[in-house]
Amino acid sequence: MILEVSAVSKTYAGGIQALKDVTLTIPAGMFGLVGPNGAGKSTLMRSIATLQEINSGTISFNGLDVMKNRMAVREQLGYLPQDFGLYPTVSAWTLLNYFAALKGITGRSERHRTVEGLLKRTNLWDVRKRKLKTYSGGMRQRFGIAQALLGDPKLIIVDEPTAGLDPEERNRFLNLLSEIGGQVVVILSTHIVVDVSDLCSNMAIIANGEVRMTGSPREELRKLDGRIWVKSVERHELDVYGQRFSILSTHLREGRPHIRIFAGQRPDESFEPAAPELDDVYFRYLRN
Numbered sequence: 001m002i003l004e005v006s007a008v009s010k011t012y013a014g015g016i017q018a019l020k021d022v023t024l025t026i027p028a029g030m031f032g033l034v035g036p037n038g039a040g041k042s043t044l045m046r047s048i049a050t051l052q053e054i055n056s057g058t059i060s061f062n063g064l065d066v067m068k069n070r071m072a073v074r075e076q077l078g079y080l081p082q083d084f085g086l087y088p089t090v091s092a093w094t095l096l097n098y099f100a101a102l103k104g105i106t107g108r109s110e111r112h113r114t115v116e117g118l119l120k121r122t123n124l125w126d127v128r129k130r131k132l133k134t135y136s137g138g139m140r141q142r143f144g145i146a147q148a149l150l151g152d153p154k155l156i157i158v159d160e161p162t163a164g165l166d167p168e169e170r171n172r173f174l175n176l177l178s179e180i181g182g183q184v185v186v187i188l189s190t191h192i193v194v195d196v197s198d199l200c201s202n203m204a205i206i207a208n209g210e211v212r213m214t215g216s217p218r219e220e221l222r223k224l225d226g227r228i229w230v231k232s233v234e235r236h237e238l239d240v241y242g243q244r245f246s247i248l249s250t251h252l253r254e255g256r257p258h259i260r261i262f263a264g265q266r267p268d269e270s271f272e273p274a275a276p277e278l279d280d281v282y283f284r285y286l287r288n
């Protein structure tokens with residue numbers, strides 16, 4: 001299983017260049033695509049999902065040209081879009097049966113078995129008869145995954161799935177995603193970097209339509225070992241530190257700014273060493 005994105009560019013009518021010469025190799029397993037809002041993540045996800053044209057470049061899945069074989073790709077695709085619209089007055093049971101029929105699972109007992117399995121897997125079995133408008137954000141996203149998993153897809157795309165979820169729902173959702181993993185390609189697009197550190201064996205950082213890095217989170221963290229330093233400073237000193245050091249991020253701790261910097265060695269005794277986090281990797285590539 002492999003998804004290959006080669007030199008893909010996309011300019012919208014109006015002139016916004018959302019993707020600039022994007023090249024990515026995405027193997028089986030969980031792949032994290034991170035970047036700030038407006039980076040081009042959804043544009044890339046929609047293009048891979050065959051829902052949108054690109055201007056140049058190619059996308060292939062297991063050697064199959066995605067743009068030239070839309071139907072064949074769609075049969076292997078599970079997609080949870082960012083704005084997953086629901087029919088508010090139907091139940092999860094009814095809607096998932098309907099989606100299953102659309103996916104070609106037409107035999108009644110097979111369909112019921114499939115739908116039951118997915119609703120149990122996403123922990124929605126007990127609430128299957130409730131109207132979808134009564135669902136919480138987390139329940140809706142889990143329903144979104146249930147529909148994306150219909151028909152045993154080989155390529156699964158989830159676009160910003162944890163935005164707006166509370167910590168418990170988010171955790172539950174990420175656990176569910178981690179169970180898919182394995183032999184299929186799963187692309188998780190997000191602006192929440194920790195989602196990726198918890199789940200993904202490979203990742204890319206994209207900003208302004210360009211790939212800033214692609215590799216393994218673990219490897220990238222290792223490169224920062226011994227190079228992240230923290231210090232609590234006064235608010236009025238921030239500018240001075242900003243000029244002297246490469247500040248990756250500033251957090252407030254008990255109301256005081258706490259800076260994290262990247263430096264080959266400890267600048268002075270006032271800085272404490274810190275274990276690298278994926279946020280450090282992210283900010284470092286975004287600044288370059």
Ligand code: ADP
Pocket residue numbers: 012013014016017018035036037038039040041042043044
């Ligand atoms: P992300 O998902 O990373 O937030 P998007 O792919 O949604 O990024 O957007 C990338 C850029 O393309 C943004 O500047 C956005 O405003 C623009 N864009 C997205 N969709 C459209 C569209 N349908 N028409 C015109 N511009 C768009």
